[in-house]
Amino acid sequence: MAEEFGKSVEDGLKLSKRLYFGKDRAVAPPKPHVHMEKSAESLLPTAPMVYAVISDPAIVDNPDIPSYQPHVYGRCDPPALIPLQMNRIELESDSYLDSVIVRLSGSWRVHCVMGSNCCDCRIAIPMGEQGSILGVEVEVPGKSYSTELIAVDGQKDMEREGRPENGGFLKPHIFTLTIPKVDGGTSLSIKVSWIQKLLYRNGEFSLIVPFSFPEYVTPAVKKLPKKEKIQLNVNSGTGTEIVCKTTSHPLKQLKREAGKLGFLYESEVLNWTDIDFAISYSVSSSHIYGGVILQSPTVQDFDQREMFSVYLFPGEQFSGKVFRKEIVFVVDISGSMEGKPLEETVERAVKWINLNFIAGGSTNILLPLNQAMEIVSNTQGSFPVIFLITDGAVEEERHICDLMESHLTGKGSLCPRIYTFGIGTYCNHYFLRMLAMISGGQYDATYDVDLVQSQMQKLFVKGLSTILANITIDAFDDLDDVEVYPSRIPDFSSEGLLIISGRYQGNFPETVKAKGILGDLSNFVMDLKIQKEKDMPFDRIFAKQRIDLLTAQAWFSENKQLEEKVAKLSIQTGVVSEYTRLALLESQRAHHASESPRAHKLSHKTDSPNVDSQGQRRILLPNLGVGFGNVTATAENIHPGVEETKLPEAAEIIIKAASNCCGKIMRCLIGLDDTVI
Numbered sequence: 307m308a309e310e311f312g313k314s315v316e317d318g319l320k321l322s323k324r325l326y327f328g329k330d331r332a333v334a335p336p337k338p339h340v341h342m343e344k345s346a347e348s349l350l351p352t353a354p355m356v357y358a359v360i361s362d363p364a365i366v367d368n369p370d371i372p373s374y375q376p377h378v379y380g381r382c383d384p385p386a387l388i389p390l391q392m393n394r395i396e397l398e399s400d401s402y403l404d405s406v407i408v409r410l411s412g413s414w415r416v417h418c419v420m421g422s423n424c425c426d427c428r429i430a431i432p433m434g435e436q437g438s439i440l441g442v443e444v445e446v447p448g449k450s451y452s453t454e455l456i457a458v459d460g461q462k463d464m465e466r467e468g469r470p471e472n473g474g475f476l477k478p479h480i481f482t483l484t485i486p487k488v489d490g491g492t493s494l495s496i497k498v499s500w501i502q503k504l505l506y507r508n509g510e511f512s513l514i515v516p517f518s519f520p521e522y523v524t525p526a527v528k529k530l531p532k533k534e535k536i537q538l539n540v541n542s543g544t545g546t547e548i549v550c551k552t553t554s555h556p557l558k559q560l561k562r563e564a565g566k567l568g569f570l571y572e573s574e575v576l577n578w579t580d581i582d583f584a585i586s587y588s589v590s591s592s593h594i595y596g597g598v599i600l601q602s603p604t605v606q607d608f609d610q611r612e613m614f615s616v617y618l619f620p621g622e623q624f625s626g627k628v629f630r631k632e633i634v635f636v637v638d639i640s641g642s643m644e645g646k647p648l649e650e651t652v653e654r655a656v657k658w659i660n661l662n663f664i665a666g667g668s669t670n671i672l673l674p675l676n677q678a679m680e681i682v683s684n685t686q687g688s689f690p691v692i693f694l695i696t697d698g699a700v701e702e703e704r705h706i707c708d709l710m711e712s713h714l715t716g717k718g719s720l721c722p723r724i725y726t727f728g729i730g731t732y733c734n735h736y737f738l739r740m741l742a743m744i745s746g747g748q749y750d751a752t753y754d755v756d757l758v759q760s761q762m763q764k765l766f767v768k769g770l771s772t773i774l775a776n777i778t779i780d781a782f783d784d785l786d787d788v789e790v791y792p793s794r795i796p797d798f799s800s801e802g803l804l805i806i807s808g809r810y811q812g813n814f815p816e817t818v819k820a821k822g823i824l825g826d827l828s829n830f831v832m833d834l835k836i837q838k839e840k841d842m843p844f845d846r847i848f849a850k851q852r853i854d855l856l857t858a859q860a861w862f863s864e865n866k867q868l869e870e871k872v873a874k875l876s877i878q879t880g881v882v883s884e885y886t887r888l889a890l891l892e893s894q895r896a897h898h899a900s901e902s903p904r905a906h907k908l909s910h911k912t913d914s915p916n917v918d919s920q921g922q923r924r925i926l927l928p929n930l931g932v933g934f935g936n937v938t939a940t941a942e943n944i945h946p947g948v949e950e951t952k953l954p955e956a957a958e959i960i961i962k963a964a965s966n967c968c969g970k971i972m973r974c975l976i977g978l979d980d981t982v983i
Contacts, residue, residue, distance in 0.1 A: 307470075308347055308477050310384060315349040318357065318388035319522065324366050325418055326373035327526040351430040351480060352518040352582070354395070356414040356494060357387035359426040359484070369421040369491030387428065390414040391525045393493065396535040397583060399515065403543045403617060404504050404803050405847040406513055407440075408433075411497045417526070419490030427494060429483045430476065432516035434502040438850055439481045439888075439930075440880040443497040446488050450893050453483070455886040457873040468926035472890070475930065478753040483890065483927070501846060501881070506802055509621065510551060512586040513538075519578035536571040536583055541841060543599055543617065547590045554584040565589075593621045594774070594798075597835040598781070598818050601844045608874055611787070611809035613844045616779055616834065618804040618820065627825035628800070629689035629720075629772050634678040636671075636694045671696065672706050675724075679713050682722050687827070690722040691769050694741070695762070697729040699935025703737040707862055711744050720776075720823075723747040723797065725769045727762055734935030736858040736884075743792050743858065746775075753932075767801050774798035774830055777822040786812035791852050798822070807848040849879035857884050861934060884931040892923040 360366060363378040366388070395412040410431075419425050429442065444451040468474075473483035481500075488494060505512040517536075525532070536555055542548055545565040550557075553569075561568030567587070596618040603610050675694065682690035700706075714721045726738035728751035735751055742749040748768060752761040777795045782788050790808040798804045818834040853872055860868035869885050876883035 308350060308480075311387070311476055312347045312349040314384055314387040315357065315389065317382060317386035318360065319349075321360060321363055321366050321382075321386050322388050322418055322522075324363075324373060324375050324378075325368050325526075326371055326375075327368060328371065350477070351432050351516075352520075353432065353516050354410055354412060354496075354498065355430045355519075355523070356390045356392075356496070357428045357430065358390055358416055358418050359428050360386040360388055360419075365419050365423040365425065365490070367420045367490075368417065369419065372420075388418045389520065389523055390427070390494075391417045392519065392523045392578060393525060394533070395519075395578065396537075397515065397517065398537045399513065399539070399583075401504065401511075401513060401538070401540045401542075402842050402847050403615070403805055404506065404511070405501060406434075406504060407499065407501050407843065407846060408515060409497070409499045411495075413493050413495050415493045415525070416488055416490050421489070421491040424487045424489045426471075427485045427488045429473075429485065429496060429498075431481045431483075431498050431500065433479050433481065433500050434514050434516065435505055436850075437479055437481075437500050437502040438881055440499040440501055440846070442483055442499075442890075444485050445495040445895075446485065447492050448895050450895055451485055452891050452893075453888055454891055455877045455880065455882065456889055457870075457877065458885055458887055468887075468889075468928045470928055472925050472927050473888075474928040485890075486892075486925075499880075501850065510586050510588045513584065515583040517583040518580050521577065521580075524577050531574040531576065532578065533572065533574055534579060536569075538567075538569040538585065540567040540569075540587065541565065541839075542589045543615075543839065543842065544589050544595070544597060544619070545835070545837060546595075549588050549590060551586040551588060552584070554581050555579070557585070589619065591619060591621045594832065595619055595621060596804075596820060596832060597837065598814075599837055599839045599842065600814055601839055601842065604845070606878070607845060608878060609809060611789075611811050612814070613807070613809055614814065615805060615807045615844065615848065616820070618774075618777075618798055620773065620798070620800045620802075627773075628770070629775065629825045630687065631770065632682050632685045632688045632690045633770075634681055634690075634692045636674045636678050636692060637696075671700050672702055672709070675706065675710065679710075679722060685720075689720055689772065689775065691747075692722055692724045692745075693727065693766065693769065694724060694738070695727045695729070696733050696738070698732055698940030699734040699737070699937045700940065701937055703734055703935075704862060707737070707740055707744060710741060714745055721745070723769070725749070725765055727751060727765055729753075729758060731932055732936040732939045734861075735932050736854075736861045736934060739854060740858040740862050743794060743855065746794050746796055748796050764801075768799045771800045772797045773800045773825055774822040777804070777820060779818060779820055779834075781815045781818040782810075784812070784815050785810045791848070791855050793855075807844070807851065845879050846881075849875065849881040853879075853881055853883050882930045884933070888927045888930055890925040890927065892925065 361381050361383070363380070363382060363386070366378075367373055367375070391414065393413045393415055396410070398409045400407045400409075414427075416425065416427065429444070431439070431442075433439070439453075442451075442453045471484055473481070476482050485494065502515075505514070536557070538557065539561075540548060542565045548565065548567050550559075550567065550569075555571045556573075557569035557571050559567065560570050569585075596616065599615045599617070601613045601615075603613060671694070675692070678692045682692065710724065722745060724741055724745040725747040726742045726749045728735045728738045728749075730753060735749075738751070739749045741747075748765065750761055750765040752758050775797045777798060779795070782790065788808060788810045790806055792806065795806055796804065814836070816836070818836060820830075820832045820834055822830045824830045853875055856868055856872050856875070859865070860872060872883050873885040875881075876886040882888060
């Protein structure tokens with residue numbers, strides 16, 4: 307799909323050569339992309355983009371200055387995509403703890419279609435780290451469009467597919483949306499919002515927002531200045547000093563308070579920025595520190611319990627001891643993981659492994675997990691860690707969770723942690739998330755072949771750098787009712803933050819202590835600073851975590867009430883879930899309702915599936931959830947992502963990642979002919 311998109315853009319750039327903008331060389335047709343001959347994927351968007359969808363090349367012309375070129379016969383199949391020229395762009399980012407809410411607005415003109423014709427326009431939004439779309443609003447002459455989430459009624463509605471051309475994910479980080487029938491020569495005014503994560507490494511937070519615009523989106527008007535604007539607000543939540551380290555653009559500091567910063571970049575430019583917006587900053591502390599943030603719900607919140615967040619930061623110069631570990635890797639080497647022969651990979655990348663691996667057979671998770679548990683069951687004074695890596699789903703996943711939970715019961719203070727990593731869409735990511743949550747481990751995943759190694763190494767490093775385990779918060783025992791996400795607090799790593807959130811009833815104590823076990827097995831106690839914060843949108847920044855964990859619990863327990871709770875939370879916060887669908891609402895400007903269609907309400911069915919109760923046309927998008935795995939595809943050893951990009955050497959990447967990260971301390975691997983290592 308991504309490759310086809312890139313080829314369509316390549317065709318669109320060729321078609322745009324038909325456009326005539328005048329004799330001035332400064333307004334000549336766009337130059338070919340420097341990477342066009344290398345790879346069509348190099349034409350994927352690196353910044354917010356809008357494309358004219360061209361099936362009939364005869365309609366391609368400058369709406370202001372007709373070129374009167376010869377008629378073009380035939381049709382483009384698949385349609386060509388001509389990048390539209392951008393007239394305005396503004397970016398605003400609000401950073402809270404480890405999350406960022408990004409809001410973008412801009413204007414694009416259909417400069418490549420005759421004024422007497424129209425075309426569909428495809429919006430493409432690349433997002434940063436773990437980006438999740440929140441909403442889109444579009445205005446064109448006479449019409450407005452906005453996205454909304456609707457609840458699904460049962461399996462039949464969940465399986466009901468929107469047309470792929472309506473929108474969806476081009477790649478895991480690129481969201482697309484199609485606006486139908488936009489007149490040539492008119493402009494689209496677009497507002498987009500999404501939420502993404504900050505990167506954290508060596509005591510520094512980093513924000514990267516895709517913002518590198520290609521030259522050919524610059525309007526073809528000689529020396530017309532254009533204004534680009536970037537605004538960033540940082541609220542660390544800690545109340546301590548923030549130190550800005552690096553910036554990609556010359557930011558002007560507007561505000562500095564304890565734990566808060568404000569920046570602005572505004573400039574008249576001849577060409578749009580060709581670098582991503584990036585900034586890094588540190589929250590000053592040389593040791594472990596943490597706090598509790600309290601907040602009351604809004605009137606619109608369906609859950610009127612009070613909200614809290616507990617955070618722990620490792621500090622910039624942590625010198626404590628990490629836990630001594632016993633480690634087992636459980637790696638799926640079923641046929642779907644086959645790439646280059648695993649024997650060659652082992653010889654080249656993992657010299658300390660004296661076993662041969664054969665990629666073949668089917669995925670079996672229960673047997674090797676049981677064997678892994680047996681290996682680490684009698685460890686003394688060490689921290690047992692199991693890494694489970696798979697690209698497939700199996701029938702007995704709930705049974706596996708039950709067995710692992712019983713294995714872990716009564717295992718003492720240092721019971722085994724299971725860290726899970728899912729590859730592609732065929733594995734059940736909610737099973738992997740549940741398995742990690744049961745054991746106090748952590749879960750991660752990737753759907754992109756280019757990110758398998760880097761994402762896996764992050765998880766390995768996090769699992770191998772635990773500095774505080776068996777964490778408890780004493781205040782939870784004094785509350786009338788408390789709901790914590792995740793329900794079992796994960797271990798604390800020197801390579802990342804620990805942030806938990808939840809709801810409670812009762813009076814939160816005035817003093818709170820965090821307790822745990824350090825790497826030398828001594829006890830750890832720390833006072834947590836309590837503060838109330840009105841400016842943090844708790845409902846948004848913790849919604850994704852809460853939805854994912856509740857979905858895993860709903861899947862495991864097969865609880866319909868939990869599914870409905872997830873749907874309500876999804877609709878209230880705008881974060882996509884497995885039990886909601888994203889739809890595009892089209893409204894005539896003259897009949898636009900006084901209440902924005904973005905107001906998140908449960909929708910009811912009408913006589914027409916494409917028209918809502920207010921007469922607005924609804925365009926359903928394909929399901930944006932990751933689903934609950936595909937046992938059939940797993941049994942048939944279909945490679946992950948085969949419908950798009952094949953993962954060509956998945957097993958090699960896995961072993962290489964494991965080797966690079968923790969080869970010196972890996973204790974053993976379990977070798978099974980046709981199941982899992």
